[in-house]
Amino acid sequence: MKILTGNELKSGDVVWWTGYNWSRHVSDAIEVGDTVDQIIAREIAARTVSDCYTVDAERTDAGILPLHIKEKIRATGPTVRPDLKIAPPDPAAGNWVI
Amino acid sequence: MYKYDSFDQQMVDTRVEEFRDQVERRLAGKITEDQFKPLRLKNGLYLQLHAYMLRVAVPYGTLNSEQMRMLAHIARKYDRGYGHFTTRQNIQYNWIKLEDAPDILADLATVEMHAIQTSGNCIRNISSDQYAGAAADEVADPRPYAELLRQWSSFHPEFNYLPRKFKFAVIAADEDRAAMRLHDIGIQIVRNDAGEIGARYYAGGGMGRTPMIAPLIREFVPIGELVSYAEAILRVYNRYGRRDNKYKARIKILVHEMGAEKFIEEVEAEFVHLQGQNIDAPAAELERIIAHFEEPAFESGLSEDIDRTDPDFAVWLDQNVDAHKRPGYAIATISLKPAGGIPGDASSAQMDLMADLAEQFSFDECRVTHSQNIVLPHVRKADLYALWQKLDEAGLASPNLDLISDIIACPGLDYCSLANARSIPVAQKIAKRFADIDRQKELGELKLKISGCINACGHHHAGHIGILGVDRKGTENYQLLLGGSGAEDVSLAKITGPGFDEDGIVDAIETVTDVYVAQREDDERFVDTYRRLGMAPFKEALYG
Numbered sequence: 100m101k102i103l104t105g106n107e108l109k110s111g112d113v114v115w116w117t118g119y120n121w122s123r124h125v126s127d128a129i130e131v132g133d134t135v136d137q138i139i140a141r142e143i144a145a146r147t148v149s150d151c152y153t154v155d156a157e158r159t160d161a162g163i164l165p166l167h168i169k170e171k172i173r174a175t176g177p178t179v180r181p182d183l184k185i186a187p188p189d190p191a192a193g194n195w196v197i
Numbered sequence: 198m199y200k201y202d203s204f205d206q207q208m209v210d211t212r213v214e215e216f217r218d219q220v221e222r223r224l225a226g227k228i229t230e231d232q233f234k235p236l237r238l239k240n241g242l243y244l245q246l247h248a249y250m251l252r253v254a255v256p257y258g259t260l261n262s263e264q265m266r267m268l269a270h271i272a273r274k275y276d277r278g279y280g281h282f283t284t285r286q287n288i289q290y291n292w293i294k295l296e297d298a299p300d301i302l303a304d305l306a307t308v309e310m311h312a313i314q315t316s317g318n319c320i321r322n323i324s325s326d327q328y329a330g331a332a333a334d335e336v337a338d339p340r341p342y343a344e345l346l347r348q349w350s351s352f353h354p355e356f357n358y359l360p361r362k363f364k365f366a367v368i369a370a371d372e373d374r375a376a377m378r379l380h381d382i383g384i385q386i387v388r389n390d391a392g393e394i395g396a397r398y399y400a401g402g403g404m405g406r407t408p409m410i411a412p413l414i415r416e417f418v419p420i421g422e423l424v425s426y427a428e429a430i431l432r433v434y435n436r437y438g439r440r441d442n443k444y445k446a447r448i449k450i451l452v453h454e455m456g457a458e459k460f461i462e463e464v465e466a467e468f469v470h471l472q473g474q475n476i477d478a479p480a481a482e483l484e485r486i487i488a489h490f491e492e493p494a495f496e497s498g499l500s501e502d503i504d505r506t507d508p509d510f511a512v513w514l515d516q517n518v519d520a521h522k523r524p525g526y527a528i529a530t531i532s533l534k535p536a537g538g539i540p541g542d543a544s545s546a547q548m549d550l551m552a553d554l555a556e557q558f559s560f561d562e563c564r565v566t567h568s569q570n571i572v573l574p575h576v577r578k579a580d581l582y583a584l585w586q587k588l589d590e591a592g593l594a595s596p597n598l599d600l601i602s603d604i605i606a607c608p609g610l611d612y613c614s615l616a617n618a619r620s621i622p623v624a625q626k627i628a629k630r631f632a633d634i635d636r637q638k639e640l641g642e643l644k645l646k647i648s649g650c651i652n653a654c655g656h657h658h659a660g661h662i663g664i665l666g667v668d669r670k671g672t673e674n675y676q677l678l679l680g681g682s683g684a685e686d687v688s689l690a691k692i693t694g695p696g697f698d699e700d701g702i703v704d705a706i707e708t709v710t711d712v713y714v715a716q717r718e719d720d721e722r723f724v725d726t727y728r729r730l731g732m733a734p735f736k737e738a739l740y741g
């Protein structure tokens with residue numbers, strides 16, 4: 100499945116498309132379909148986000164997660180600073196990137 | 198230290214206001230991201246893996262305590278309470294908000310700092326010897342010459358759109374503490390037989406995907422022509438450097454493809470052409486700059502004695518303290534590599550403390566090193582114990598300078614969007630594996646350097662042991678390299694063979710150090726043993 104991500108323009112924070120707005124939690128992401136190009140164009144024009152693109156993801160017990168390690172780290176914060184992690188709803192979140 | 202004059206200050210202040218306007222226009226939708234991106238990059242603002250990242254220039258690695266406190270303030274007020282000192286003697290903040298960036302730059306400008314030319318295809322911040330002005334082996338303080346080049350290269354209209362980024366290092370000692378020959382231009386300030394000061398020029402060095410050691414371009418350029426010779430090199434590069442292929446655009450490729458001899462011919466012809474065009478600063482201007490770097494008021498008649506009664510202090514003293522040019526003084530290095538810590542990271546509180554210590558013990562000065570540590574260059578020997586006690590209380594007294602746990606590591610995949618693999622956790626695991634300080638000392642000088650991708654910000658080519666993170670079908674893999682050096686015995690490390698996973702690379706480090714311990718002769722360092730024996734015994738132990 101594909102999910103849509105970007106960086107919030109003002110803060111630079113990593114955000115995920117929820118179907119109607121952007122969330123900092125990847126678990127809120129939804130699968131995007133054929134309309135993704137229109138969403139990107141609209142959101143870029145609205146100056147909410149910059150650098151929009153889709154990433155491969157999978158549905159797991161902990162919710163939706165990107166497949167590639169880079170996007171996993173992007174979704175949850177640096178693996179070396181647990182205090183700065185954006186925790187997905189998974190008690191083992193500290194380890195699941197690795 | 199150099200103090201801005203009204204021109205310097207006005208340039209920086211004007212740039213802050215210009216950028217404030219650009220950010221406002223971006224947020225108001227008057228310019229697109231494509232239009233804005235080159236403008237923010239010119240001000241050191243990247244969009245990284247998690248947020249905007251701001252790279253702040255620390256010219257030739259020198260900071261006073263007021264500046265260090267400002268770096269702490271920015272980390273506290275606008276970031277998440279820490280910053281990362283880089284291998285180019287700069288500092289990076291990882292969690293910057295675009296809307297805050299103009300205020301940050303305005304705050305920096307109040308202490309004569311900025312982020313100009315810390316990105317983009319221009320002349321970047323000029324690096325230097327962290328022991329400048331303190332080392333016994335230097336012919337002069339290299340920083341006035343670096344400062345002259347900083348002024349010349351700031352906003353230089355001809356060199357703002359080079360084929361690729363361009364990095365200078367300026368040193369003035371035979372011992373190279375700045376990886377000088379791995380820069381686009383490396384300058385060694387020297388004295389000729391007549392006793393005159395001049396510059397020995399190297400050009401075409403660099404790391405990245407095609408590492409090269411800079412060849413000698415000219416043995417002696419009179420100091421009064423320092424700038425015009427640099428300009429001649431830059432002009433030849435600007436004219437012939439490849440703009441068709443990003444990966445072949447650095448000057449090292451040009452020098453290599455053209456051949457050093459032909460390149461020198463071109464530079465010399467351009468140098469002749471530039472003579473008489475008043476490119477160099479008048480002697481009075483150089484003197485004005487040199488006056489800013491006058492020695493601090495060193496005391497004479499100080500005691501050379503140091504009380505070594507405290508054994509922990511004695512270990513730190515032997516490892517992290519170096520000889521100073523003046524009797525009664527020493528150079529102390531604060532390690533930013535605590536066991537299990539993140540190489541080069543410092544919290545706001547640590548930065549504040551280092552500022553206080555610089556003020557109290559080191560004539561208000563500290564230095565950032567390319568090995569991601571902080572140096573207090575002028576400490577009275579009699580004060581070393583008091584200094585160490587304060588560092589120890591703050592967890593900043595790791596006695597590991599130049600040992601295996603004094604690891605250079607780039608931010609890697611934990612922060613960097615170009616990365617293939619994480620660097621920091623590998624550094625942490627190695628530091629943990631070799632945590633015993635006696636074991637580290639037994640291994641002696643061992644420079645271990647880790648990059649998270651081929652761009653080599655972690656200087657892996659220049660490590661006695663280097664590690665390069667690669668992406669192998671979506672998983673992190675680590676190549677091992679041996680035999681590099683960024684010092685005066687400069688050499689490029691070679692890959693041992695197939696890579697390892699994260700735990701495997703830690704084991705592999707232990708394997709190669711075991712080979713070294715078993716095979717070393719006399720006082721050989723790891724790299725000396727490697728050079729004597731070659732790759733074979735290490736390869737045999739690693740792969741059987």
Ligand code: SF4
Nearest residue numbers: 607613616649650654
């Ligand atoms: S070496 Fe690669 S991963 Fe490391 S900081 Fe540089 S670009 Fe990023």
